[in-house]
Amino acid sequence: MKQLLKVFGLICALMIVGYGTAQAHKVTIFAWVEGDRIYTESKFSGGKRVKNGTVTVLDNAGSQLLEGKTDDNGEFSFKTPEANGLTIIINAGMGHRNQWTLSAAELGAAEGDPAVTAVAAPAVDGQPEPVSPNVATGLSAAEVEAIVARQLEEKLRPLTHMVAESREKGPSVADIFGGIGYILGLVGLGAYVRYRRENRSS
Amino acid sequence: MHISEGVLSGPVLAAGAAVALAGTAAGLKKLELDRVAQTGMLAAAFFVASLIHVPIGPSSVHLILNGVVGLLLGWAAFPAILTALLLQAMLFQFGGLTVLGVNTVIMAGPAVICYYVCGPLVLKSPPVAATAAFVAGAGSVLLAGVLVGVSLVFTGENFLEVAGLVVAAHLPIMVIEGIVTVFCVAFLKKVKPELLPGYKAGKSV
Numbered sequence: 001m002k003q004l005l006k007v008f009g010l011i012c013a014l015m016i017v018g019y020g021t022a023q024a025h026k027v028t029i030f031a032w033v034e035g036d037r038i039y040t041e042s043k044f045s046g047g048k049r050v051k052n053g054t055v056t057v058l059d060n061a062g063s064q065l066l067e068g069k070t071d072d073n074g075e076f077s078f079k080t081p082e083a084n085g086l087t088i089i090i091n092a093g094m095g096h097r098n099q100w101t102l103s104a105a106e107l108g109a110a111e112g113d114p115a116v117t118a119v120a121a122p123a124v125d126g127q128p129e130p131v132s133p134n135v136a137t138g139l140s141a142a143e144v145e146a147i148v149a150r151q152l153e154e155k156l157r158p159l160t161h162m163v164a165e166s167r168e169k170g171p172s173v174a175d176i177f178g179g180i181g182y183i184l185g186l187v188g189l190g191a192y193v194r195y196r197r198e199n200r201s202s
Numbered sequence: 203m204h205i206s207e208g209v210l211s212g213p214v215l216a217a218g219a220a221v222a223l224a225g226t227a228a229g230l231k232k233l234e235l236d237r238v239a240q241t242g243m244l245a246a247a248f249f250v251a252s253l254i255h256v257p258i259g260p261s262s263v264h265l266i267l268n269g270v271v272g273l274l275l276g277w278a279a280f281p282a283i284l285t286a287l288l289l290q291a292m293l294f295q296f297g298g299l300t301v302l303g304v305n306t307v308i309m310a311g312p313a314v315i316c317y318y319v320c321g322p323l324v325l326k327s328p329p330v331a332a333t334a335a336f337v338a339g340a341g342s343v344l345l346a347g348v349l350v351g352v353s354l355v356f357t358g359e360n361f362l363e364v365a366g367l368v369v370a371a372h373l374p375i376m377v378i379e380g381i382v383t384v385f386c387v388a389f390l391k392k393v394k395p396e397l398l399p400g401y402k403a404g405k406s407v
Binding site: 026027091093094095096097098099171175176178179180182183184186187190191194195198 | 204205206207208209210233234235238239241242243245246249250253285286289290293294295296350353354359364367368371
């Protein structure tokens with residue numbers, strides 16, 4: 001019994017050491033729409049970027065639209081294809097794979113009208129910050145919409161990243177103890193079954 | 203060393219599941235009452251070991267410990283590793299439920315091989331025992347890497363390329379696990395030699 005306690009102590013020690021660097025052993029991909037392009041970022045959950053991983057883009061029907069390789073930062077971007085929602089798959093090799101889905105709403109919302117964006121861009125660059133009411137009325141509704149969309153995208157980018165990162169939290173202490181608890185429970189169950197069998201046969 | 207869901211084809215998954223099932227049945231059948239607790243402890247160690255990352259090399263690698271598990275458990279490594287992998291899949295999202303069988307075979311298969319190859323040597327003289335333990339720890343990781351390559355062959359990847367990549371990524375792990383296994387065996391030999399394979403009561407070590 002003393003021995004078992006020792007082993008258990010060792011496991012706990014390993015766990016504490018492990019928890020400091022607890023990272024999931026898996027690959028994740030995160031994709032977002034910006035203007036008329038889609039950007040993707042892939043990494044192993046330890047934060048290591050996926051270099052030279054294969055990114056495959058499928059439409060809703062599951063047919064392949066395009067394929068590409070991630071660069072040294074684990075990034076890959078492509079022009080938004082005409083599709084009703086996309087599934088973006090990262091294959092980092094060695095059996096590591098994951099996917100991210102972009103819904104039609106996400107694709108449509110950020111797409112906007114490229115022509116309007118192009119027109120609006122120089123206009124907004126030329127404006128000094130406090131826009132006087134007369135100048136503002138000079139912009140059409142569509143132009144205002146495009147400017148707001150562009151600005152929002154820019155402001156929200158760090159936030160989207162944060163959300164994506166918080167989704168990738170490594171295992172929590174509760175998970176680890178829960179798992180060990182399950183194993184101990186199974187040990188009890190196994191011992192009980194064995195004990196009964198041996199008692200019956202003897 | 204966990205293969206993700208959606209990578210492998212159906213037949214490979216089915217074959218992996220079948221082999222894992224057979225191995226688990228064999229392991230449970232051979233499991234004696236006084237080894238149940240030990241099996242559980244090692245399953246717990248295996249379960250936790252995957253959280254210890256080694257930030258060396260191109261990929262993300264972590265300890266596996268299948269050599270130690272195999273050396274001490276023999277066929278019982280199958281149920282132990284299956285249980286630990288199931289919990290890792292559910293709680294940590296490592297691997298997945300459909301690839302559970304394949305992943306079990308990848309890690310438990312080499313464990314059992316090590317038990318038969320290195321097991322009989324760990325009670326011999328210290329240099330032989332230490333070498334055998336190191337080979338068990340490092341070799342089981344190496345074999346697991348080879349098995350990853352084998353399972354990915356059917357998805358159109360080049361076997362040598364994948365196996366080479368996996369093994370290269372796990373080189374530091376192999377060294378670490380070899381050393382861990384050496385210490386583990388030396389420690390057990392001193393305090394509780396009956397846990398080691400092939401131990402017979404009364405035999406001096």
